[in-house]
Amino acid sequence: MHIKRMKTGWAILALSLIVMGMLAAPLPERSPRLVSVLHLPVELNMCEPTLMAALQQGIRDLPNAEQQEREAKAARSAGARIPMRTIRDTAPTYSAIAYDANSDEVILQDNNLWSYRVFDRLDNTLGPDETTKPKRIVQGDKTALQFNNGLYVDPQSGDIFSVESDTGDKMVRFPREANGNVSPKSILHTPHRVYNIAADEVKREFFVTVEFPPEVVIYSKDASAEDQPLRRIAGDNTGLDAPHGITVDDKNRLLFVNTWGHHSNFRIAGTGKYLPPAIQVYSLDASGDAKPLRAITGDKTLLNWPAAMKFDPDSGDLYVANDIGQDILVFANASTVHGDVAPARVIKGPQTRLRNPTGLALDRKHQELWVSNLGNASATVYPLMANGDVPPLRIIRSAEESKRSLNFGRTAAVTYDAIRQEILVPN
Amino acid sequence: MNHPQIAVFARLAKEDTPYLRSIEGQRSLLGRTMHDIAFDNIHDEIAVTSPLAQAILSFRGAANGEEAPLRVIQGDKTQIKGVGATGKVSIDPVNNEILLATPDQTILTFDRLANGNVPPKRVLGGLATQLYLGEQNTGGGNVPCLRVDPIHNLLIVPVGGYGGGRVLIFDRTASGNTPPKAFIKGPVRMGNQFEIYPPTLRLVTHTRGNIEIWRIPERGESAEPPLKIPAPLGRQSNDIGIVLDPIHKEVIIATAAGNNIMTFSVPEVFE
Numbered sequence: 001m002h003i004k005r006m007k008t009g010w011a012i013l014a015l016s017l018i019v020m021g022m023l024a025a026p027l028p029e030r031s032p033r034l035v036s037v038l039h040l041p042v043e044l045n046m047c048e049p050t051l052m053a054a055l056q057q058g059i060r061d062l063p064n065a066e067q068q069e070r071e072a073k074a075a076r077s078a079g080a081r082i083p084m085r086t087i088r089d090t091a092p093t094y095s096a097i098a099y100d101a102n103s104d105e106v107i108l109q110d111n112n113l114w115s116y117r118v119f120d121r122l123d124n125t126l127g128p129d130e131t132t133k134p135k136r137i138v139q140g141d142k143t144a145l146q147f148n149n150g151l152y153v154d155p156q157s158g159d160i161f162s163v164e165s166d167t168g169d170k171m172v173r174f175p176r177e178a179n180g181n182v183s184p185k186s187i188l189h190t191p192h193r194v195y196n197i198a199a200d201e202v203k204r205e206f207f208v209t210v211e212f213p214p215e216v217v218i219y220s221k222d223a224s225a226e227d228q229p230l231r232r233i234a235g236d237n238t239g240l241d242a243p244h245g246i247t248v249d250d251k252n253r254l255l256f257v258n259t260w261g262h263h264s265n266f267r268i269a270g271t272g273k274y275l276p277p278a279i280q281v282y283s284l285d286a287s288g289d290a291k292p293l294r295a296i297t298g299d300k301t302l303l304n305w306p307a308a309m310k311f312d313p314d315s316g317d318l319y320v321a322n323d324i325g326q327d328i329l330v331f332a333n334a335s336t337v338h339g340d341v342a343p344a345r346v347i348k349g350p351q352t353r354l355r356n357p358t359g360l361a362l363d364r365k366h367q368e369l370w371v372s373n374l375g376n377a378s379a380t381v382y383p384l385m386a387n388g389d390v391p392p393l394r395i396i397r398s399a400e401e402s403k404r405s406l407n408f409g410r411t412a413a414v415t416y417d418a419i420r421q422e423i424l425v426p427n
Numbered sequence: 428m429n430h431p432q433i434a435v436f437a438r439l440a441k442e443d444t445p446y447l448r449s450i451e452g453q454r455s456l457l458g459r460t461m462h463d464i465a466f467d468n469i470h471d472e473i474a475v476t477s478p479l480a481q482a483i484l485s486f487r488g489a490a491n492g493e494e495a496p497l498r499v500i501q502g503d504k505t506q507i508k509g510v511g512a513t514g515k516v517s518i519d520p521v522n523n524e525i526l527l528a529t530p531d532q533t534i535l536t537f538d539r540l541a542n543g544n545v546p547p548k549r550v551l552g553g554l555a556t557q558l559y560l561g562e563q564n565t566g567g568g569n570v571p572c573l574r575v576d577p578i579h580n581l582l583i584v585p586v587g588g589y590g591g592g593r594v595l596i597f598d599r600t601a602s603g604n605t606p607p608k609a610f611i612k613g614p615v616r617m618g619n620q621f622e623i624y625p626p627t628l629r630l631v632t633h634t635r636g637n638i639e640i641w642r643i644p645e646r647g648e649s650a651e652p653p654l655k656i657p658a659p660l661g662r663q664s665n666d667i668g669i670v671l672d673p674i675h676k677e678v679i680i681a682t683a684a685g686n687n688i689m690t691f692s693v694p695e696v697f698e
Contacts, residue, residue: 063684065662068661069661071636071659079657080658081657083658087442087687089442090442091443111429149429165429167664167684211479212459242479260458262477262480263479264479264481264510266508269505269508270501270503270505270544272477272479272482272502273501274456274480274482303453307429323430358429358430404445404446406434406445407430408686409430410683410684411668411687412461412618412667412668413619413620413668414620414679415464415466416438416466416671416672416679417466418468418674419471419488421438422437423436423440423670425435425446425681426433426457426475427430427459
């Protein structure tokens with residue numbers, strides 16, 4: 001009833017606007033008044049060491065956020081208009097997680113403030129208003145970190161690799177001890193729309209998912225600058241429809257890739273269609289337009305915007321961070337199952353503190369499962385064999401316990417609902 | 428971009444104010460690269476594209492959580508093409524139409540209530556239109572957003588991309604190889620979105636630290652400079668979003684790289 005009244009109100013308002021426009025619109029010859037102009041430089045003007053490091057590696061498009069903030073501050077001091085309100089998240093938004101077994105450290109990727117943060121494995125945030133201070137934060141324009149949401153830690157060197165989902169199109173590599181606003185030790189130019197990363201340590205290869213045009217791109221682990229992929233998995237037979245999470249079973253030489261089912265050929269009009277989400281399984285040596293060996297898909301799987309995945313070679317279990325399901329799905333015997341199978345275990349419920357889980361890491365040394373929660377600025381850790389509504393063993397929080405993240409991941413459009421006086425923001 | 432939700436905030440939301448609701452999940456059919464979004468204040472609906480699946484989705488205005496769209500325009504009859512190119516959608520609620528530009532240099536107009544694999548009711552395109560809507564390269568490439576002025580019956584189409592160019596003004600119902608009836612000479616720079624305020628025939632963009640307000644001519648070419656209001660955003664990228672709130676005389680800007688939504692009081696737009 002209320003909505004109907006509001007609709008009627010809007011129809012009246014729309015008609016009023018039409019009448020107002022006819023009666024009150026300015027005469028055509030009336031020009032806008034130029035009240036003031038502040039010249040704000042927008043050309044990329046990076047600080048010299050960053051620019052040099054980037055140019056040496058053939059990368060030019062580093063972020064210049066610090067300069068933009070300085071310029072905005074100066075312009076506002078000089079009289080530029082100041083926003084009345086700003087909707088933003090002041091806390092990090094944790095999109096991915098990795099565990100370094102050599103240093104017993106946990107690395108959390110921050111998609112909001114463009115950083116990664118390093119914590120001790122045994123850190124535990126206790127009080128509801130407490131937060132845990134990271135041991136190190138890598139953040140700033142020199143780092144080239146932007147909307148990164150894939151992490152990998154080299155098990156030997158401890159080097160941290162991070163991939164970017166949008167504007168940067170880069171994989172950046174830092175030494176374990178990196179701290180502050182530092183340049184990466186190498187930068188690899190990747191395709192646009194990368195999501196996640198996995199490695200085959202036997203052959204020293206990186207596997208990177210690209211959401212669209214959909215493909216898995218395989219690089220040498222030492223690739224940098226403009227080095228080209230060793231091979232690609234791409235084509236109509238691959239079943240790669242919006243691939244996201246990826247993991248490797250190097251014992252059985254298998255590659256797992258989850259997909260959201262959004263299909264189209266951008267070169268051909270009207271080819272769009274929706275398919276169910278799936279976990280596609282390939283040979284680890286697959287190349288070109290390779291058909292998956294099998295697929296795990298169907299209603300029983302509970303897949304709902306699946307994100308990062310990890311394979312445990314000791315148990316054969318496949319762990320899936322299931323963003324919208326607010327749970328972690330565990331598929332047993334993942335190297336052989338196919339079709340519409342239910343997960344053997346599901347970690348889910350209010351005690352788990354899971355909220356939009358998108359990152360996973362396995363700590364096989366201590367038999368623990370780490371999860372990064374996009375939706376509440378936290379990482380939670382569970383026994384590796386956890387099942388059901390289990391509380392985390394420990395929690396690392398970068399915001400208060402009641403935190404609900406905004407989950408922003410590049411706010412490039414907006415609209416306004418005048419009926420409810422609400423702002424709608426797509427990611 | 429790892430979580431392609433549509434988050435809904437109260438107008439007065441500030442830092443760390445949680446969203447009121449979010450449309451998300453497999454059932455929503457949403458995906459990444461939503462570079463435009465439209466709210467239909469007459470029929471209380473949301474229109475947005477799902478570019479990776481070449482689809483236009485319409486949701487009810489109060490949609491919440493894992494909610495399926497009311498209607499989906501998708502299929503081989505639609506002529507919808509591209510991916511980045513499919514990120515923009517416009518709605519004309521007064522005349523019940525949904526509009527989309529394509530990298531084939533066409534503008535498709537669908538009936539607002541169209542559903543499924545349906546052809547557009549009008550296609551504007553051809554040399555005389557002077558449309559240059561960008562090109563679809565390997566997965567990238569963007570087309571401009573479009574806006575309709577239902578008061579003066581105008582279709583407004585910027586050409587020239589982020590670097591700035593002319594704005595073509597067509598009769599709202601122009602179809603086929605029809606030339607524009609008016610132009611803004613520009614260069615008019617903009618991000619993913621621009622907005623218009625039909626009662627005063629104004630076009631609003633944000634670029635290079637300024638909110639720019641241009642007059643929309645109904646005939647011929649306008650070379651008038653814009654009114655520039657300095658309003659820097661801080662961390663941002665070129666492909667920002669923008670929308671107007673005429674009731675409160677505010678301009679709302681999504682800063683893209685900044686991960687911020689900033690609301691400015693700009694009564695000049697509405698005078």
